[in-house]
Amino acid sequence: MQKFNRVFVIVLDSLGIGEMKDSAKFGDIGVNTLQHVSRSVDSFQIPNLQKLGIANLLPLAHVDPMEQPPAYYTKLNERSQGKDTMTGHWEMMGLHIQAPFKTFTEHGFPPELIRELETRTGRKVLGNRSDSGIGIIDEFGEEQLVTGDMIIYTSADSVLQICGHEEAFGVEELYRCCEIAREITMKDEWKVGRVIARPFVGKKAGEFERTSNRHDYALKPFGPTTLTALKEADLDVIAIGKIRDIFDGEGITKALRSKTSVHGMEQTIQTAQEEFRGLCFVNLVDFDALWGHRRDPVGYAKEVEKFDEKLGTLMEVLKEEDLLIVTADHGNDPTYKGSDHTREKVPFLAYAKSLSGNGPLPEMDTFAVIGATIVENFGVEKPKGTIGESILRLLK
Secondary structure (H helix, E strand, O other): OOOOOEEEEEEEOOOOOOEOOOHHHHOOOOOOHHHHHHHOOOOOOOHHHHHOOHHHHOOEOOEOOOOOOOOEEEEEOOOOOOOOHHHHHHHHOOOOOOOOOOOOOOOOOOHHHHHHHHHHHOOOEEEEEEOOHHHHHHHHHHHHHHHOOEEEEEOOOOEEEEEEEHHHHHHHHHHHHHHHHHHHOOOHHHOOOEEEEEEEEOOOOOOOEEOOOOEEEEOOOOOOOHHHHHHHOOOEEEEEOOHHHHOOOOOOOEEEOOOOHHHHHHHHHHHHOOOOOEEEEEEEOHHHHHHHOOOOHHHHHHHHHHHHHHHHHHHHHOOOOEEEEEEOOOEOOOOOOOOOOEOEOEEEEEEOOOOOOOEEOOOEOOOOHHHHHHHHHOOOOOOOOOOOOOOHHHOO
16 A cells, blocks of 8 residues: 655765775775764754754764654665665665676776777877866866867776866767767776766866766666666656766656756755656765765765755655655765775665654665665565565554
8 A cells, every 4th residue: 555655765975874894895994974074063953854863873963863853764784785876876776786886996997998989089088097076177177178188087986987178178079978988888897887977167277167067877777676667657757966877767757957966955845846656866966076075074064954954945845645765875984085985874764744653763784675665655566686675664
């Protein structure tokens, strides 16, 4: 029997809440994104996340646990072998990633890949190393304005990123080069999770800025997910932010691109005031892209506060038959060494105006409880080969 007419799943990209049992195997010891972010500032005001039980899951600076949060809350462990965006999101929707996606953090991309990319695009490559996006643009941006060469870099994620000036290089040309790169990196030895177009504007180093015309070229999920099951059952699957790109459009019925995480929440609030039946799946990337990778805990804390304010508005406009789930896809502790994601547990916060119960739930061993719960709610058959067990019965 359907409990909820609509489900909103909001992913706070990289908001981990402490190391997992196997975190040390990933080089992550003592990491805790949210806790360390809260300690980095003199004040941390997140009353709506507090209301959902976030401070009941772990000690936070400046935020006390509530005696009776009007929500259910627990921690989710990642079963898949990875700590990246695609692995986390794909597992939420039922896929078990047993082999991590390829990364090229240490030495950049191999010469054979670069030669093929240069030959097929007709453009030379600049960079080709692991770096932050704005750092490598500042270093090579002025040279690109003169030569028209591609700026290529990777990160700790399984990604190949190409930067192009919106006017001098051209957005459509950037997309063309990325499409070629995606085709080339379908080879097993080069198979990255995503190829990302990174357009930028500006005239010189220090003034360059990336724009919202970013586009991700992801691998298609290797099997059916919760999203495909919902779509095949004629339910709405509304993707906000990076969701469409993460799943390469598979199972999506409507997609909205977000300029910022605040904009993504505004789109979610607007969507909540419109009529649909099914899932609204939201990724808010600024926590990770702007603050986690750049190791800025203060900026991260302020971003969480901005989200919390919009969360309060969303909770007000939700209908009685709506279920809200707030979670994350991995960690990215801005107080930790390097600039990599961190292998962490993530929060699971569930709220609905119609719920009469509340309180802690047992800790779960996979993110996939989210997708399994959604398909059971809508009476849809769980896709063959997917993992995770529904906890709908616990949401009373």
